[in-house]
Amino acid sequence: MELIKIEGGKSLKGTVKIDSAKNSTVALIPAAILAESPVTLENIPQIVDVKRLGEMIGQLGGHYRYDGDGNEDFIIDSTGIENVPLLDGPVTKLRASYYFLGALLAKFKEVKIGMPGGCYLGPRPIDLHLKGFEALGATVEQDAGVIHMKAERLKGAKIYLDFPSVGATINIMIAASKAEGTTVIENAAKEPEIVDLSNLLNNMGANIRGAGTGEIRIQGVDRLMGTRHAIIPDRIEAGTYIALAAAAAEEVKIDNIIPHHLEALISKLQEMGVDIEVNTDSVTVRGKKTIKAVDFKTSIYPGLATDLQQPLVTLLTQAEGIGKVEDTIYSDRFRNCYELNKMGADIDVVGRTAIINGGKSMRGARVMATDLRAGASLVIAALIADGVTEIGNTYHIDRGYANIEEKLTNLGAKIWRETVEA
Ligand code: EPZ
Numbered sequence: 001m002e003l004i005k006i007e008g009g010k011s012l013k014g015t016v017k018i019d020s021a022k023n024s025t026v027a028l029i030p031a032a033i034l035a036e037s038p039v040t041l042e043n044i045p046q047i048v049d050v051k052r053l054g055e056m057i058g059q060l061g062g063h064y065r066y067d068g069d070g071n072e073d074f075i076i077d078s079t080g081i082e083n084v085p086l087l088d089g090p091v092t093k094l095r096a097s098y099y100f101l102g103a104l105l106a107k108f109k110e111v112k113i114g115m116p117g118g119c120y121l122g123p124r125p126i127d128l129h130l131k132g133f134e135a136l137g138a139t140v141e142q143d144a145g146v147i148h149m150k151a152e153r154l155k156g157a158k159i160y161l162d163f164p165s166v167g168a169t170i171n172i173m174i175a176a177s178k179a180e181g182t183t184v185i186e187n188a189a190k191e192p193e194i195v196d197l198s199n200l201l202n203n204m205g206a207n208i209r210g211a212g213t214g215e216i217r218i219q220g221v222d223r224l225m226g227t228r229h230a231i232i233p234d235r236i237e238a239g240t241y242i243a244l245a246a247a248a249a250e251e252v253k254i255d256n257i258i259p260h261h262l263e264a265l266i267s268k269l270q271e272m273g274v275d276i277e278v279n280t281d282s283v284t285v286r287g288k289k290t291i292k293a294v295d296f297k298t299s300i301y302p303g304l305a306t307d308l309q310q311p312l313v314t315l316l317t318q319a320e321g322i323g324k325v326e327d328t329i330y331s332d333r334f335r336n337c338y339e340l341n342k343m344g345a346d347i348d349v350v351g352r353t354a355i356i357n358g359g360k361s362m363r364g365a366r367v368m369a370t371d372l373r374a375g376a377s378l379v380i381a382a383l384i385a386d387g388v389t390e391i392g393n394t395y396h397i398d399r400g401y402a403n404i405e406e407k408l409t410n411l412g413a414k415i416w417r418e419t420v421e422a
Pocket of ligand 1: 119163330
């Protein structure tokens with residue numbers, strides 16, 4: 001088993017440059033197969049999910065390659081793509097593989113895909129995606145974990161989402177981009193990653209209006225062509241490093257971000273007394289100050305992102321007083337709390353709420369990452385703990401945090417990997 005090991009207590013300072021958004025990239029790559037000529041995604045994040053999506057493009061008969069002197073560009077060439085069922089292998093490793101449902105339905109009017117994988121955060125159905133595809137004219141069959149959809153033709157429709165699901169909004173947008181007529185998605189998700197995808201599709205020749213609002217209007221088109229696209233910065237990676245700096249750093253500049261995407265986080269941290277200076281495309285955090293506990297409640301964008309509650313739980317272990325974090329999006333996204341308690345935290349989990357009794361000093365321990373952002377919360381705890389912390393299930397962390405050792409070492413952390421007998 002591979003472990004990430006961290007010797008805590010180092011004084012961290014310097015600059016960390018944030019990568020492009022994972023949750024945008026994983027939608028852009030499947031959408032790119034609708035183009036009849038190559039699509040170049042600039043500044044691709046060097047994360048495992050990109051490799052897996054590339055493997056799926058290969059399974060379909062398409063091609064992808066890294067380009068640029070730093071491999072920063074990712075080129076998808078969908079000539080040669082055939083409608084091959086994606087039933088096993090990479091498709092089971094990440095939830096975003098389900099974006100190929102919308103892309104292959106739009107491209108071939110038929111698709112067969114194994115149910116997606118990804119982090120366990122509580123039940124994660126895809127009923128809203130399938131409702132959208134049916135509204136566009138597809139028949140949907142599910143059997144033994146395989147989804148099979150077919151449509152004589154895809155016709156625009158008015159689709160109301162019972163919940164503003166990010167994934168369903170994205171998947172329906174992709175499928176509707178080549179449907180006949182107009183599709184209106186009501187109660188659509190407003191996350192920045194949806195705007196980023198809309199920009200890519202429109203630059204490919206699609207006709208999408210209203211992304212970022214609760215109502216998105218898609219006028220289907222016959223053909224989509226290749227283009228170049230610069231992916232937006234990763235607001236969740238940025239928020240993770242902001243929480244990390246508040247907990248563990250003297251002074252750190254988090255660079256290459258869009259502060260507007262992090263307004264909810266920044267205002268809550270200021271409420272805690274975190275010293276955070278907001279600049280045009282960066283923030284500077286002066287950490288390790290006396291901060292006071294506040295209550296957090298996650299919600300849909302532009303509210304506080306559920307993906308940031310786990311790093312924030314770790315920060316609250318250092319704050320004065322008792323903080324409560326309620327996750328209104330996922331029902332079971334507090335497994336990191338039990339690992340943090342092994343390091344000296346004092347956290348109770350009651351339903352969808354974690355109650356953190358702050359002001360605790362943390363000590364190194366062997367802990368396990370239970371999902372991607374849980375891994376991030378353990379990394380932050382390890383940086384402030386006395387002694388060495390060993391984090392298992394490192395694959396979770398590598399799915400969303402590119403070059404984490406390099407970034408943290410550059411700030412002065414002592415972090416390394418070791419392989420041990422399981
Ligand atoms: C996206 O997941 C992100 N993943 C998640 O980030 C993020 O936590 C989530 O949005 C919420 O912001 C990617 O973008 C790849 P949802 P997604 O559909 O699309 C329920 C990370 O750490 N729901 O908005 O799956 C669902 O069960 C990951 O980077 C249905 O009931 O999120 C959940 O309770 C984790 N039926 C809620 O909606 C559906 O058909 C939010 O899900 C779809 C969703």
